[in-house]
Amino acid sequence: MTLLSLAGETIGWKEHDVLVGVDLSIQEGETIAFLGRSGSGKSTLITHLYRRLIAAGRATALVPQDHALVPPLSVFHNVYMGRLDRRSSLYNFANLVRPLRREVAAIRPILAEIALEPEMFRPVERLSGGQKQRTAIARALFRGGDILLGDEPISAIDEKQSAVVLDTIRRRFSTVLLALHDVDLARAYCSRIIGLRGGRIVIDKPSGKIERGEIEALYAA
Amino acid sequence: MLPFADLEVSTHDPWRHVSRFLAGFLSPDFNSIRSIAWAVVYTVAFGLVGVFIGSLAGLLLAPAYHLRPVRILAATLRAVHELFWALLFLQVFGPSAITGALAIALPYSGIFAKVYSEMLEEADRRPDEVLPPGSGALSRFLYARLPMALSPFRIYTRYRIECGLRSSAVLGFVGLPTLGFELDAFFKVGRYESVAAVLLIYYLMIATNRQWLRPSLIPVFLVAAFGLLITLGGPPFRMENLVRFLTEDIVPAPLRDASLLASSTWDQLSGWLDVLLSTQAFPGLWSTVVVTQMALAVTMFVALLGFPLIVARLVGKVPSISGHLLLVVGRSTPEYMLVYIFLQMLGPSMLPAIIALGLHNGAIIAHLLGRQADALTPTLRPDAPRGFNLYVYEFVPRLYGNFLAYIFYRWEIILRESAIVGILGVHTLGFYIDGAITEIRLDRAVLLIAVTVLATFAVDAIARGLRRRFQLSMNDLASREGSAIY
Numbered sequence: 001m002t003l004l005s006l007a008g009e010t011i012g013w014k015e016h017d018v019l020v021g022v023d024l025s026i027q028e029g030e031t032i033a034f035l036g037r038s039g040s041g042k043s044t045l046i047t048h049l050y051r052r053l054i055a056a057g058r059a060t061a062l063v064p065q066d067h068a069l070v071p072p073l074s075v076f077h078n079v080y081m082g083r084l085d086r087r088s089s090l091y092n093f094a095n096l097v098r099p100l101r102r103e104v105a106a107i108r109p110i111l112a113e114i115a116l117e118p119e120m121f122r123p124v125e126r127l128s129g130g131q132k133q134r135t136a137i138a139r140a141l142f143r144g145g146d147i148l149l150g151d152e153p154i155s156a157i158d159e160k161q162s163a164v165v166l167d168t169i170r171r172r173f174s175t176v177l178l179a180l181h182d183v184d185l186a187r188a189y190c191s192r193i194i195g196l197r198g199g200r201i202v203i204d205k206p207s208g209k210i211e212r213g214e215i216e217a218l219y220a221a
Numbered sequence: 222m223l224p225f226a227d228l229e230v231s232t233h234d235p236w237r238h239v240s241r242f243l244a245g246f247l248s249p250d251f252n253s254i255r256s257i258a259w260a261v262v263y264t265v266a267f268g269l270v271g272v273f274i275g276s277l278a279g280l281l282l283a284p285a286y287h288l289r290p291v292r293i294l295a296a297t298l299r300a301v302h303e304l305f306w307a308l309l310f311l312q313v314f315g316p317s318a319i320t321g322a323l324a325i326a327l328p329y330s331g332i333f334a335k336v337y338s339e340m341l342e343e344a345d346r347r348p349d350e351v352l353p354p355g356s357g358a359l360s361r362f363l364y365a366r367l368p369m370a371l372s373p374f375r376i377y378t379r380y381r382i383e384c385g386l387r388s389s390a391v392l393g394f395v396g397l398p399t400l401g402f403e404l405d406a407f408f409k410v411g412r413y414e415s416v417a418a419v420l421l422i423y424y425l426m427i428a429t430n431r432q433w434l435r436p437s438l439i440p441v442f443l444v445a446a447f448g449l450l451i452t453l454g455g456p457p458f459r460m461e462n463l464v465r466f467l468t469e470d471i472v473p474a475p476l477r478d479a480s481l482l483a484s485s486t487w488d489q490l491s492g493w494l495d496v497l498l499s500t501q502a503f504p505g506l507w508s509t510v511v512v513t514q515m516a517l518a519v520t521m522f523v524a525l526l527g528f529p530l531i532v533a534r535l536v537g538k539v540p541s542i543s544g545h546l547l548l549v550v551g552r553s554t555p556e557y558m559l560v561y562i563f564l565q566m567l568g569p570s571m572l573p574a575i576i577a578l579g580l581h582n583g584a585i586i587a588h589l590l591g592r593q594a595d596a597l598t599p600t601l602r603p604d605a606p607r608g609f610n611l612y613v614y615e616f617v618p619r620l621y622g623n624f625l626a627y628i629f630y631r632w633e634i635i636l637r638e639s640a641i642v643g644i645l646g647v648h649t650l651g652f653y654i655d656g657a658i659t660e661i662r663l664d665r666a667v668l669l670i671a672v673t674v675l676a677t678f679a680v681d682a683i684a685r686g687l688r689r690r691f692q693l694s695m696n697d698l699a700s701r702e703g704s705a706i707y
Contacts, residue, residue, distance in 0.1 A: 054354055068347035072368045081364050084352055089359040096363055143353060 001028045003147070003175060004052060012044040012199075019044055019199045028146075031176040033186035033207070036196035037219055042179040045196070046151045049177060059145030061173070063153040067136040071125035075116060075135050078124055079107050082143030110141050113168050115161065129156040137165055141172060148173040155181060183215055225511050227648075228572040238566045245413030246421070253415055257403055257422055263453075264399040264426070265434075266446035268389035270318075271325025272382050273443055278326065279333020284362055286338030299331030300677040302641045303388045304557065305651070305670055307395050308658050313466045315456035321397045322450065325388050329381065336377055337370070344369040375436075382439075383430055387555045390423060394557065395644070398453075400426075401558065408565055427553045470663040497665055501657075502672045505643065505650040509676065512571050512639040512649055513632075516578035520635065521628060523583020524590060527551075528620075529612055531591035534598045548591070551584025560642045569646035578638055586627045590620050625691060629684040636680050640673045650676075 005025035012018035019041045026032065026049075034042045043065055053060040061082065069078050076099055084092060095103055099121075111117040116134050119127060124135055133156045140148055148169055154162040162182070166189045169176055180186045186193060187207045195203030195218045203214055251257075285291045307324035314320045349365040393401025400423050407415040434442065469477060475489035529535045530544030554562075559581050563573030594616045606614055643651025650673050657665035 062351055064347070064351055066347060068351045070348045070365055070368045072371055073364070077364065081348075081352060084356040084360050084364060085354065087360075089357040089363075092357070092360040093363060 002026070003028050003030075003058075004049065004056075011048045012041070019048075019196075022201060024194070024201065024204075026175070026177070029174050030192055031170060031190045032178070032192045032194060033190035034177070034179040034194050034196060035181075035183065035186055035203075035215065035218060040196040041199045042196055043151050046149055046177070046179050050149050053147060053149070058147055060147045060149060061140035061143040061145050063136050063140045063148070063150040065151035065179075067132055069124045069132060069135055069139075072123055074121045074123055075111065075127070075131075075138070076104065076107055076120050078135050079110065079138045079142050082139040082141075107138075107142060110138050113141075114138060114165055130158070130161070133157055134161075134165070137169070141168065144172070146173065147175040148177070150176075150178045152179050152181060154185070225507075226515055226572075226575070227570045228575075229570045230567050230572065235567050241411075241413050242416070242562070242566065245415075245417035248414055249417040249421055250412065250414035251418050253403070253407075253418070257400075257419055260393065260398060260400045260403045260419075261422060261426055262449065263397070264386060264389045264393075265442070266449045267318075267321040267325065267392065267397065267399060268385035268387075269382065269439070269443055269446045270322045270450055271389065272329055272378070272385035274322060274326035275329030275385075276333050276378050276381070278330035279337050282330065282334035283337035283341060284366075286334055291334070295331040295334040296678065296681075297331070297674055299328045299335070300637065300674040301328060301670055302637050303328055303392065304395060304641050304644060305654060305673070307392050307397070308644075308655065309663070309666065309670075311396065312470070312658065312661070312663060313462050314458060316396045316398075317456060317458070318450035318453045319458065321389070321392055321399075324392060325385055329385065329388075333378075333381070337374060340370045340373045340377070341366060344373075379436065382434065383427065386427060386430060387553065391555045391557045394561065404558065404561075408561075424550070424553065428549070466663070470661075471667045473664045473668070474662070494668075497668060501653040501665070502650075502669055505640075505648065505653045505669065506672060506676060508571070508647070508652075509636065509639045509643070509649040509673075512574050512578070512642075512647065513636045513680075515571070515575045516582070516635050516639060517628065517632060519575055519579020520582040520586065520631065521624075523551075523579055524586035524624065524627070525617070527583055527587030528590035528594060529616070531588065532594045532598070532616070534594075534601075535608065535612055535616070544591075548584045548588045551580050552588055554581065556581040556638045557641060557645075560647075561645055564645050564647075571647055574639065574642045574645075574647045574649075578635055578642070582631050582635055582638075586624065586631065589627060590624060593620055593623060622691075626688060629688050632684045633677055633681045637673070637677055640676075 003026045006022050009022045010018065010020050011022060022045070034045060036042050050060060050062050070081070077096065080095060080103055087095075091100075094100060104120075108117060108120065111120055114134050114137060116131060116138060119131055124132060127135065133153065137150075137153055140150070140153075150169070153169075154165055157165060162185060166185065170189065176190075178186075178190065180190075187210070190207055193203060193205060193207045193210055194201060195215070197218055203210065203218065279295075282291055282295055286295065303324050306327050307320060310320040310323055314323075344366065346366075346369075348369065349361055352361055352365055389397075390400040393399035393403065394405050396402065400419060404416060404419045404423075407413075407419060473490060473493055475486060475493045479486040479489075527544075527548060531541050531548060533541045535541075536544060556578055559577040560574050563577040567573040597616065597619060601611075601615060605611060640650040640654075643649035643653065644655045646652065650669055654666050654669045654673075657663070657669060
């Protein structure tokens with residue numbers, strides 16, 4: 001079933017970050033990697049897809065490139081924000097003042113899965129770059145839903161951790177759309193690869209059928 | 222403005238007063254240390270409680286600051302000086318804890334609302350943008366907006382606590398048991414040695430406040446302050462006093478118990494208004510404007526000549542330290558206290574008010590400019606001129622934009638201060654307001670205060686227009702410095 005389709009659309013507002021003539025159709029249950037040099041339009045596309053899915057009322061979780069965390073709050077509270085819409089303001093406030101037991105119990109296993117449990121009650125501003133990124137991922141995992149959109153979600157995480165994180169993501173979401181910089185991981189974890197260059201889609205193939213030369217051309221100067 | 226200004230020195234022998242005052246510092250008299258110590262305790266208590274309530278109220282108003290009624294409410298609250306609030310509340314609550322706490326809390330809440338809302342405005346919005354759609358407004362604010370602005374909030378609130386201590390000290394001049402009360406009492410009987418003791422202790426309290434009033438201890442101090450103020454004597458709170466104040470005292474006299482349908486009532490009201498405006502409001506407003514403009518001129522003069530005093534590159538390292546000391550005294554002595562002291566020396570005319578307001582505001586701006594000049598020093602070219610040439614060719618031109626911005630920001634504040642020093646006998650609006658309150662004609666006082674508020678709004682609007690025209694923005698200045706100008 002088609003989740004979303006774009007036909008000849010122009011996306012973006014900043015001059016250098018505009019996508020032109022985008023033809024794209026995404027099916028439910030696909031795992032897609034978006035590849036391309038920085039400035040090729042990946043972030044613009046991810047943001048646009050997120051807005052479209054939200055507007056269509058689809059349960060979508062997002063890992064934005066800049067993480068958009070709240071530094072003075074703990075990992076627990078940042079992760080909890082993924083479900084801020086599920087509860088009343090009063091409940092949310094109580095949980096802010098003092099973490100509620102049932103929420104701690106719900107969030108702890110997610111953090112354990114991506115090796116962040118020991119940092120649960122530390123303020124995000126005191127974490128390393130990789131830990132911050134995993135906090136943003138945990139927030140998306142806690143949010144849940146059918147679809148996950150991630151903009152370079154594993155750029156600051158080491159190889160071993162990356163594999164664990166991608167496994168977790170694939171297990172928990174049926175449709176996964178990721179902007180990635182690691183070509184090998186993209187081929188290993190995603191069924192379809194979309195290559196962007198200069199604001200256009202230049203590759204759109206199943207990852208098995210893609211040639212090394214094609215990808216090299218994508219990154220060539 | 223000069224021809225309109227009453228600049229007479231009316232004391233019989235001003236030099237005798239000045240020399241006795243200065244001589245007092247050579248042999249300060251600490252015999253009254255017990256009463257001074259209690260005054261310090263009350264100064265801290267009123268300051269802390271007032272700022273605490275004000276910051277809470279400001280925090281509640283800040284998220285709604287984009288709404289016009291909230292903006293007008295906050296602007297009105299802060300346009301009325303602490304002392305005017307105190308004079309009004311003294312009529313309702315007497316010299317009690319409520320009077321002191323509210324006199325600080327109300328104007329401060331207006332300032333906090335404005336500054337907090339600006340800080341929220343500038344804080345990073347990304348965390349809020351990625352929250353799940355459908356999250357409640359309150360949850361959004363508490364989780365994603367407030368924490369992002371918490372750090373500038375803390376810095377600004379800490380700065381305001383210091384201002385609160387100064388405001389609290391000044392409230393003593395109208396009868397609350399803080400340091401101003403002691404100062405006034407000793408001045409009145411001519412005990413200059415004790416005056417010196419009070420002033421020295423005041424400076425010590427302000428200069429060291431960051432050492433003893435530590436952030437971690439503030440909750441403890443606050444609880445103690447609330448406890449102390451609750452035990453403070455004074456007339457018991459009576460609801461009927463408040464009701465009478467709101468429904469009778471401040472209602473224009475011709476309207477009280479009169480038929481609102483009878484045309485004679487409205488004739489009397491217009492007569493009442495006519496007399497009040499022509500004999501009090503307009504003369505008071507005119508004097509206020511004269512004092513404001515002349516004090517502004519002195520401020521510009523003091524700021525431009527004063528800032529080099531603290532720039533090591535210009536005057537040398539050691540002299541710059543004494544320059545700092547001079548500016549610290551100038552800016553940490555509340556303007557009202559400074560005017561009071563100058564009035565004691567020179568007698569009641571506009572002159573002491575103009576000099577004192579100019580020195581105080583000039584020292585504040587000189588301090589900010591000097592710090593910026595220091596920051597500029599490493600960026601100067603290696604063969605930059607020295608001394609006076611460096612001052613006129615490098616520092617003044619580079620800092621002139623900031624200087625003007627500060628002057629425009631300070632203009633409104635100087636107007637408010639000019640109005641308030643009328644309480645001391647200069648014939649500005651405060652003189653007529655104080656007179657009306659003494660005669661227990663609160664309806665007149667409230668109308669005159671309203672005139673002061675409108676004048677403040679007018680000056681603020683003109684200053685904003687000029688800033689826009691000269692494209693002077695506070696955003697060019699470091700934000701922490703920027704907030705210190707209010």
